[in-house]
Amino acid sequence: MTVPSAPDADAGTRTGAREEPTVVPTAVGDLRAVVRTPAAAPGPLPGVVLVDGSGDGDVDGWGGWPTWVADAGAVVLRHDKPGCGGSPGRWTDQTLEDRAHESLAALRVLRAHAGTAGRPVGLYGVSQGGWVAMLAAAIAPDEVGFVVCHSGPGTTPARQERYRVATALRAAGHDDATVAAGLAWLDRRTALLRDGVPVDDVLAEQARHAGAPWAGPVLDGYDDPAVLGFVAGVLDVDPADVLPRLRCPVLALLGGADPVVPVPESVRAFAEHLPPDPRHGLAVLPGADHGLFLSGPVPGVPRRDQLAPAYLPTLTAFLVDRRAG
Known part of the structure; x- marks a missing residue:
């Protein structure tokens, strides 16, 4: 997305x-x-x-x-x-x-x-x-x-974004373990949003991953509550x-x-x-x-x-x- x-x-x-x-x-x-x-x-x-x-x-x-x-x-x-x-x-x-x-x-x-x-x-x-x-x-x-x-x-959109993130992580030279870790948080964030968890709570949990080597492609653009709220509403079209x-x-x-x-x-x-x-x-x-x-x-x-x-x-x-x- x-x-x-x-x-x-x-x-x-x-x-x-x-x-x-x-x-x-x-x-x-x-x-x-x-x-x-x-x-x-x-x-x-x-x-x-x-x-x-x-x-x-x-x-x-x-x-x-x-x-x-x-x-x-x-x-x-x-x-x-x-x-x-x-x-x-x-x-x-x-x-x-x-x-x-x-x-x-x-x-x-x-x-x-x-x-x-x-x-x-x-x-x-x-x-x-x-x-x-x-x-x-x-x-x-x-x-x-x-x-x-x-x-x-x-x-x-959920499937497309998972593809984009995986491709970006591999293009940045990350190994399989790092790619898997980044996708694991992406999947976790998607599940939280699907379950209706408040976006502020999702952002608080996400902040703990800010220093991860995979953070850029996974987190960039997803630090705004309004944007995250929009994403939550379009995941499964x-x-x-x-x-x-x-x-x-x-x-x-x-x-x-x-x-x-x-x-x-x-x-x-x-x-x-x-x-x-x-x-x-x-x-x-x-x-x-x-x-x-x-x-x-x-x-x-x-x-x-x-x-x-x-x-x-x-x-x-x-x-x-x-x-x-």
């Missing part, structure tokens, strides 16, 4: 593209939002609501993704999370189902935009946003035109229960070198639990990381040029099919 809020990216602009401020009405108030229409749009296009990953997130934190997704052939809406970017509320008070309803509210705003007239409007979920997008499509199957899961796990309820086309994009998501397990989940539909797409991009890049930022190299080569053509083809449909 401690995964990037949005993949690292440069902003990128295209001359002639238009950005318009708007708001997404929610139970906590209006969230600041921006709609991007690509340059020289040939009539109405499919609409895409970007659904952020974990942690803070606002309309200014998406880097180049609104440009790239719009250039692939969509009108794109992005919005603040509650409590971010000057918008009201607190995202740590939400469940993933709350986030799904928020995403549906954003989808309705984008559907009313002239640039999407008569075209399907869907959800593009990044990382944690993949769970959110799937939930939204299951809650409102008649409203969500399609779903794109960008490094969205096919496992529960299971795509195996959600995917069979989806009625829209789904494009699942995973990175072959993703250290955060258990990719083979996620591929199996999408393949086994999505209802059969020839409009679905599933791709593992060789060498790509969690952001679907082939490397970290390199000075002087546009971030767009570091995307996995198949990413933009695959997304573009999927959106062309949605426009035709």
Whole structure:
């Protein structure tokens, strides 16, 4: 669950593209939002609501993704999370189902935009946003035109986080005993949260492990009571229960070198639990990381040029099919 809020990216602009401020009405108030229409749009296009990953997130934190997704052939809406970017509320008070309803509210705003007239409007979920997008499509199957899961796990958040921590500990060079010790506390913390133990008590017990050699990957990001409370409420959302309820086309994009998501397990989940539909797409991009890049930022190299080569053509083809449909 401690995964990037949005993949690292440069902003990128295209001359002639238009950005318009708007708001997404929610139970906590209006969230600041921006709609991007690509340059020289040939009539109405499919609409895409970007659904952020974990942690803070606002309309200014998406880097180049609104440009790239719009250039692939969509009108794109992005919005603040509650409590971010000057918008009201607190995202740590939400469940993933709350986030799904928020995403549906954003989808309705984008559907009313002239640039999407008569075209399907869907959800593009990044990382944690993949769970959110799937939930939204299951809650409102008649409203969500399609779903794109960008490094969205096919496992529960608890299972995904255990994979991430184990991978990080091994990458840091820890031996098997140290990895096992770190995972033992992770499992203990998960059990305490599932049992409803107050987060302050969990944090007090966790503090005793602060000096452990495995502490960094296991404890970083989990020292805030509000964040820990959020985590307690999302541990066991299971795509195996959600995917069979989806009625829209789904494009699942995973990175072959993703250290955060258990990719083979996620591929199996999408393949086994999505209802059969020839409009679905599933791709593992060789060498790509969690952001679907082939490397970290390199000075002087546009971030767009570091995307996995198949990413933009695959997304573009999927959106062309949605426009035709």
